[in-house]
Amino acid sequence: MKRTLFLQAPSFDGYDGGAGARYQMKREVRSFWYPTWLAQPAAMVPGSKLIDAPAHDLGWDDIAHEFDAVDLVVLHTSTPSFNQDVRTAKLIKQRNPAVMIGFVGAKVAVEPDESLANGGPIDFVAREEYDFTIVEIAEGKPLAEVDGITWRAPDGTFVRNRDRAPIEDMDVLPMVSPVYKRDLTIEKYFGGYLRHPYVSFYTGRGCKSRCTFCLWPQTIAGHNYRFRSIPKVIEEVQYILREMPHVKEVFFDDDTLTDNRERVEELARELGKLGFGKPGFDISWSCNAKANVPYATLKVLKENGLRLLLVGYESGNQQILHNIKKGLRVDVARQFTKDCHALGIVIHGTFILGLPGETLETIEETINYAKEIDPHTIQVSLAAPYPGTFLYKQAVENGWFDGSDHLLTDGGNQIAQLSYPHLPASVIFDKVAEFYKRFYFRPSKIGSIVGEMLRDWDMMKRRLREGVEFFDFLRRRKEAA
Incomplete structure (x- = not known):
């Protein structure tokens, strides 16, 4: 060996x-x-x-x-x-x-x-x-x-050499959490929307969605969602509870855990049997989700310890969602978000500017949409044409970018790669900072975050640190513009 x-x-x-x-x-x-x-x-x-x-x-x-x-x-x-x-x-x-x-x-x-x-x-x-x-x-x-x-x-x-066949029986893969415990310092891992410290792992691979920009399903993982059995997932969660008792949240990092609703409901109920969602049990769980999960499923998840969903809204414009093959209707996403709010499920929403079909008007539509549906926190990215994706092929063929792999500045900050005749990359780049400011610098959002800080001393310290980092982020973008 x-x-x-x-x-x-x-x-x-x-x-x-x-x-x-x-x-x-x-x-x-x-x-x-x-x-x-x-x-x-x-x-x-x-x-x-x-x-x-x-x-x-x-x-x-x-x-x-x-x-x-x-x-x-x-x-x-x-x-x-x-x-x-x-x-x-x-x-x-x-x-x-x-x-x-x-x-x-x-x-x-x-x-x-x-x-x-x-x-x-x-x-x-x-x-x-x-x-x-x-x-x-x-x-x-x-x-x-x-x-x-x-x-x-x-x-x-x-x-x-010849291609390797994909793994069909995901239960043959061992737990990863023991490697985290052995080789990593888990306190070093932060997610702006996750409780700290957290642990994340995959219960399955692949995503049936066909989003043109998403890298892993189009390259390594594929579009067939293959997953571990529920007992195997629960075994790893039990290991985390036993060996990492200071962990406050478990994040299931599957591309879209909620795609298989019967399975995610079964997983939630088994987590509930471990104590998730019960009074006095201070560990929550969270996952990635598409904005189309029905109320009945959301209710089961919430009752069994779900705290947060990471949701890719991408755009508030329906045509852009069609252009990127998102397979999502804006009205469905709007109702899904209302249901989450009603149930007390926190949402971290992700958005992308500069996707095919983007205009100044659609950017404005997306910013207003984000303010309307009001996820707790957001992430705004620039459309990135990674090699291996349909978006990359589409962008090269249409002359939206030069096909280079230079996606970052020398300091590691993102670059607006895609540029359209009616919407240059420089304008799209500037709109990211504007998006953040208009979303977060609202009295209602400031009040929500301050209230969260006042209820939790650890959150107070964390949000203050993140606030310094966020304003530094805005400063760097202004300098790069």
């Missing part, structure tokens, strides 16, 4: 390189997601170690010694972080020339040859789901015999 190290490499200060595969920037407040995409194979390779450098404020000098006694390094990368990750790989190879280096992530999955060509130290890249791919390589299986990789042959040519 190769001595294996899984790495989320040092990156821009405050930039979550892993989540950057989905949302290409430093957030408006400091935020880090768990590196589940690395923890999963790490849980399957005996004796391995996981290092998440960005979340733990580790630079190269802090981790350099870790590579002296390893045989295999598996490094997660993304389009925004790829060049920085290659620089880290070069440093690793200089330190330990005998080490084998593999890259995983959507970037290398959709551009394997280009990634190898631009990443001199990389020995292989993994395509498709790579859990068992990495296990086989760690076990010493020759690269020529490993499904799902493209690798650098001794003569310098690139060899593409």
Whole structure:
């Protein structure tokens, strides 16, 4: 068995390189997601170690010694972080020339040859789901015999092995929480809308929705939602309750956990049996959701401990939702939000500016829509054409951007990539800060957040810190404009 190290490499200060595969920037407040995409194979390779450098404020000098006694390094990368990750790989190879280096992530999955060509130290890249791919390589299986990789042959040519079949029985994958406990400091992980400390993991992979901008379903995970059995999910939750008793929230990070309503209701009821939602039980749960969950299902979830839903509204304009194949009606989303408010379910709403069909009028419509439905907190992103998505292909064909992979400034802040004849990128960029200001700088919203702070001292300290970070975010955007 190769001595294996899984790495989320040092990156821009405050930039979550892993989540950057989905949302290409430093957030408006400091935020880090768990590196589940690395923890999963790490849980399957005996004796391995996981290092998440960005979340733990580790630079190269802090981790350099870790590579002296390893045989295999598996490094997660993304389009925004790829060049920085290659620089880290070069440093690793200089330190330990005998080490084998593999890259995983959507970037290398959709551009394997280009990634190898631009990443001199990389020995292989993994395509498709790579859990068992990495296990086989760690076990010493020759690269020529490993499904799902493209690798650098001794003569310098690139060899593409046959595709790896997707995992159908998700119960074969072990828990990731023990890896978190072993290798990570969970207090380092923040979500602006999640209670702290929290733990997140996936109960399944894939998403049946066809959103043109969403990366993972179009690259690695696919559109077939495959999931672990409820007993297996409950087993991991029980581990968290037992081994991490200070955790205040469990976040299920499936793309859309609520797509399978029968299953999510069953999961909620089983969580209720553990105490979730009961008086005196101070741990809540949350998940991603599409804005179409009916009241009856929401009620079951709320009664069994659901606190928050992360909801992708994207736009308040129906035509734009059609353009991006969101499969969502604005009137349905509006009723869903009213139902959540009535039940006391908190919503963190996400919106995207600059999607196909965007105009100054639709931006105004979306800002007013967000104020009307009034989620508790919001995230506003710029449309990002990641390679491998329909949006990328569409944008290149229509000349909306030049096809480059430069999604960030040198400091890790997002760039408006898409530009239209009637709506230049610079205008779209400026509208993000305006969106935030008009949503948050309202008496009702300020009163809601202040009330939340007065009820909870921990929330008071946290919101004050986030307030400083938020105003710094606005300042940086003004300077970048």
